[in-house]
Structure formats: structure tokens, C-alpha cells
Amino acid sequence: MTEFSDKVNITICGGGNGAHTLAGISSLVPNACVTVVDVFENEAERWTNALANYGFTVRFSKDVMLHQKPGKVKFRVTNDVESVVPHSDILIICVPAYTHEIYLNLISPYVPETCPVVGMPGQPGFEYQALTILQEHGRKCKVMSIETLPWACRISKYGQEVDVVGTKEEVCYTLIDKLSKGNPSKRLDPVSVLQTILGKKPQLAKEENMLKYTFLCRPTIHPPIMYARWKNWDGKPLDKPPLFYQGVDEDSVRYMDGVTDESVKIAAAVTEIFPSMDFSGVSTMQEWLLDHYTDQITNKQTLLTCLQTNKAYDGLLHPTTKTADGKYVPDFTYRYIREDVPYGLIVVRQIADFVGVETPVIDEIILWAQEKLGKQFIQHGKLCKLDRTDGRLPMTYGINTIEDFFNFFK
Template sequence: MTLDKKVQILVCGGGNGAHCLAGLASLRPNAEVSVLTLYADEAERWTKVLVDKKLKISATYNDGTNGELESRPKLITKDPASVVPNADIIFMVVPAFAHQQYLTEIAKHIKDNTVIVGLPGQAGFEFQCLSILGNKAKTCAVSSFESLPWACRILEFGCHVQILGFKESLGAALLQGSQCTLSAPAFDTIQWILGEKPKIKPIQNYIAVNLMAKSIIHPPLMYGQWSKWNGQSLDEKPLFYQGVDDLQASLLSKVSDEVVATAKAIEQQRSGIDMKDVIHILDWYKEYYRYQVTDSSNLMKAMQTNKAYDGLLHPMKPAGDGKYVPDFSYRYTAEDVPFGLVVMKGIAQIAGVATPVMDEVITWAQGKLGKEYLVGSELKGKDLPSSRAPQSYNFHTLDDLFNV
């Protein structure tokens, strides 16, 4: 892809993914990249680091080779007014719980024909965008990706990020406002920014992408690991993905079955709606991590042998004496339940699909979070409005979901 004019790219966030995207996007000719981070003094710290350094990306490619790239964003700031009005495309590379803060801060500055990208959006991203943007949504386009394009981590804040693996492909949907006119197809521009991998797979409708969000992975694994925990501290932090056992894999597989059943029910009830891209989680690993997974004979093996997951550990917190206990306030539960499973449960409820295993996981997780989303098998808990379930935005029927 070649562009005749400079593209103004805004990366929102200061974590692993934001570092990675800011570095990669800054490599593109005719791209001008700014970073907006609202967290504490992060913008000031990052700016100081890059005074005499560049942002280095150490990448492990899917063919097993390694490489290093260097670049530098034009500006890093905490002031939305200084960067949002010029942005052609805005990437939200922050945890789902932070989307509301960022969207609220940038909404009044967004110009017409801007593309807002959730990378990843996580379940319910579009509901929240439409709610916060209001009438401005008619002049914008909102895109949500099913997951982050890479497994990555910061090695040194502000100046060194590591890509452990690139996904082969990545599903994304686009909601374009009735008064929005884009100068180039949104996915062509995003592909140019990301590079060759992952290959963007356009998904027909945004509800499918909500059901494809990979926030289904963490809560079942957390539940399988810790539901029978006796409260004793551990000497070491256990492996997260590579430590998956039969129980955890079975729970995740059954939750995935319920999501696929929801997609099929919607397809049967709505003519012209294509949900074929909502696939079982094992099939997803086989497709998206085909070069990183060495044994895809079953879900447990696929997760244990995924090279992109090397060394990743359960979220733990110190318990004293050098020991650890699980951190249930980490995003694997605090984010992936209200902005993941609860949203999928809400869609399933609208489609009339029972989700007993998902309900079991949500019930356990909400207890650990001190929240109430689910009462029995119904989404009617007191904390439901703080989630991104469609019911929180007054969507109660399939017509509500598809007539946005």
C-alpha cells in the first residue's frame, strides 16, 4: 500500500501493546505517530527516556528468526487536545477497563471521518463507543479486533519492547457511521500500519467479533487453577498457559462450545448474518498460531506447546517470606469477566442459548471480585451496569443488536 498524504496515527496507552504499536507504526513512511497516555506521569517518563534513545523492538518472527528494529514516535503526551484533533486513526491499546476514561477524554476532540480502533476492543467495545460518542458516531468508523496482534512485553520502559510471536491472522469488524467518508479502506490502512503479519481477516458483523474476543481464555483457566485452592501460599508462580491441565482445558473448551452455539443460534434466527468466523478455541489456536504450536492434537497440548507463551506466569502477589498467592484483581478476572464473559453471556441470553459452564465460571469470578453480575443463570445482578453486557446499553433483542 502506498499513501499520497501523511497519515496521523494516535496510539492510546503506555503498556506492552502500545509500546509495540508505537514502534512499528513509526517505521512506516508517511506516518506521523503520537502517543496519548493518561496514566500518572507515564507520558513525561516516556518522553524523557526517548530524548537520547530510540524505541527498540526485538522480534521473534514466525520462521524462528530474530530481528531488531528501531524508531521513535513524534510525540508522547497526556493532553488529548494536542493530538486527537489531527488524528486520522486512533488505536485504543489499553485494557478494557480504561476504554471509558480514554473515550470520554477524546470524544469532544475527534474530527469527522476518524477511525477508532480497539486493539483489541474486547467484548462490548462497540456498545461503549456508540454510547460515549453519541451523535458523533455517525461521522466516525469504529473497528474492533478480536485480540492483540502479537504476544509482547516491555523489557525496558519507553525504549525496548519484545515481540514473542506474531499471530498469522486477526479478525476485525468495522461499524462505519452513516455520515462517515473514509479516504482509504480502513483495513488497508491498518494492515499497512501493522505490517505483513498478522493478516487482517474482515468479519461480516461486529457481534461475531464480540464472540471471538479472546477474553474467554483467562477466566476458565483461573477458575480451573484456583477454585479448589486451599489458601496456602506458593513458593513459585505457576506457569499460566504452559501449565494448563485437563480440567482447565476442559472448562475452556466447554465455554468455547457455548460461544459457538450462541453464534449458530444467531445465524439461524437472523437471515443474512454470517457467524462462521466464530470458531472453537482449539481451531483458533490451530489457525492463528500454526507456526508457534508444536502439538495441536488437543487443546491442552496446543496451549502447553505454544512458543508465543513461553514462560508466562499466573498473576500472583507477594504473601511474605518470598511466597505468593493468586491475584484475583488482575485483568484476567477484573477485566475479562465484565468486559468479556459477561458480554458474551448477555449475547447468549438474547439469543436464547443456555451457558451453564460460562455461568459457573462467572459466578466463581464475581465472588472473587466482590461483584454481582449473574443471579442464578440470569444477568440481573446489581453490578451489571458497570459491565459492557448489551443489556447495560438497553439492547435486549437481536433487532437491537443488529440495527445500530
């Protein structure tokens, strides 16, 4: 097992699937001192009680698991931000993007300037959101954004057990040191810390082009699948939740391809403005899947077969809620829409505006999603102004042109 040569204080913000997995894995690395900060309702208390009674397990398969016995769990859970954050060597925000604002505001008054702040996943715009909020609190920290969770994972028993059904081969990240230049300090390398936690897989790959990274975050997977499945839903409850990735059809693929095709066109338009910028890797959805799940896809012929035969997606279902009579209705407030549209697609949509590219497929999905969320992102074909708690639109952060976007990070 990899290890840290000296003690490293790792603070994880969150209480969901990713935070469960990260806490279980990182706490077993020698010299890691892991604390989870969870401020949502009474989750910290529930999780703490579960650890005391049942221990904690990260299950990779029926035969492969990391188990920590009750009384010997090597991480703790608290909702006390002020007592934990000042002692952090690295702080990882592992929550959906719509709660990033909450955690960034909570931790910014206390986070040491020597402590990198990591979004995992960051989703499009995490960098300019985090830099802005840290600046508002007078903090000068490195900001790192990871394009996606390293694993496909699901909590099976809250506070006790999480299942990892798939691990990605490689994930991209960005690292911004804009605020900390010239500050003398002893600094940890966040990339080295995270790679030590993750082990051999996935490998972390740095992306220097901030705009290209926005497309690599792939807010283009979940919304098209949700839209294709539910756009003509008659409102009648279902007997069981449908499969998510493995339940896709040709209509789903058409929308997924449509969104990624528009993203590729946007990247090409940016390249015409900035010929020296590298946009290789802004690819089709099929190519993205093959890059991330090379050994787990058994039929690589088409996007449809890649989705349907990806072992990492085995059994994953559409987000639903259970009715009083035991049937199921779609949950349109789940992160597949609530996160990936206002903290994903609308960012891509504004970049398209910057470079004059039309996005009919993206617009169609956003218009449907905004009705489900009770929000307004597009009106009369134009993006609406948003409060920053409602989405991560670049213009909300003073980024009004493609030049502003690049200059923001200089």
C-alpha cells in the same frame, strides 16, 4: 518496508504492552507521525524520560529487533489530549476494555469526524460502546474493532523495551460507518493504514456479522485458565508464578472446551432465528489456536498440546503480585479477569439469554470471578443491571433483544 504515500498522523491511546509494541512498529513506517496519549498517573513523563535516556526497542528475538537510538526516537508520548487528538488521521485505543470508557470520553469532544476510532483489541461490545459515546459528544466517526492484539507481547523495560514473543497469522475486525454516511470528507481507510503498520502478518480479515464477531473476540481463553488454576487455591503464597498457557492441565482444557461449546450452541440458536446469518468460524478453542498460530505450534494433536507447545506462549506466566517475603500470590484484578469477564463473558451470557440457551460453565466462571472482583454480575441465575463503567452488558446500551442487537448497527 511498506510506507504511506503521504503523512499520516497516528494517535495511540495507552501505555501498556500493546501500546508499546504499536508505537515502536508504527513509528518506523515512512511518513507516519506517531503520538502516544497516556493519561494514567505519571506514565507519559516516565516514558518520555526513558526514550530520551535509552531510546526504544521492539525485540522479536535475540537477533531480530527494531531499535531507535536516544534522541532519534520517531514517536512522542504526552498526556495532553486536547492538543493531539484534533490533528489525528487515525486514533487507536490500545488499552484494556475497562479503560475504553475513560479514553472514549476524553477523545470524543476533540476527534475529527474524518478520523476513524479503532479499538485494538476492541473486545465484545466495543462497537456499541464507542458509537454511543461518540454520539453523546455529537461526533460522527467510523468505528473499527480488532478482535485481539496482533502480537503476544510483554514490556521488559518500561518505556524502553518490549518483547514480541509471537505474532498471529490473521485477526478479524469489524468496521462500522453508521455515523459518517453522507458526510463529505477526505477519509483514510483504517484497514489499509493498519495493514501497512502491521506488514505481512497478521492479515486483517473483515467480519460482516457483528454477532459472530462477538464470539470471535474470544473472551473464553483467559477466564477458564484462571478459574481452573485458582478455584481451589488454599491462599498460601507460591515460590514462583506458574506458567499460564503452557501450565494448563486437563481441568483447564475441560473448562475452555465447556465455554466454547456453549458459545457454539448460542451461535446455532441465533442461526435458527436468522437463517441467513453466517456463523461459520465460531469454532472450538483448538481450531482458533491453529488458525492464529499455525506455524508456531509444534504439537497440534489436542487443545492441551496446542497450548503447551505454542512458541508464542513460551514462558508467559500467571498474573501475580509479590509478597513482602518474596513469594507470589495471584492477581485477580489483572485483565484476564477484570477485562475478559465484564467485557467479554457477560456479553456472551446475555446473548445466550436472548436466544434461550443455558450456560452452566460460563455461569460457574462468572460467579467465581465476580467474587474475586467484588462485583455482582449474576444473582439467582439472572444477569444484574450494570452501570456502563462496570461492564459492557448489551442491555446497558438499550439492547434488550437479539433483534435489538442486529438493528443497532443498521
